[in-house]
Amino acid sequence: KDKYSPQLCLESSYLVSALENISCIRECLCAIT
Secondary structure (H helix, E strand, O other): OOOOOHHHHHHHOOOOOHHHHHHHHHHHHHHHO
């Protein structure tokens, strides 16, 4: 499930709310590991 790429996640962080950003980062970390 690699819905979010790390780069996309970082770029998105400027556009989304804090909670959404955390969820995105967690998804990214989950996809990486």
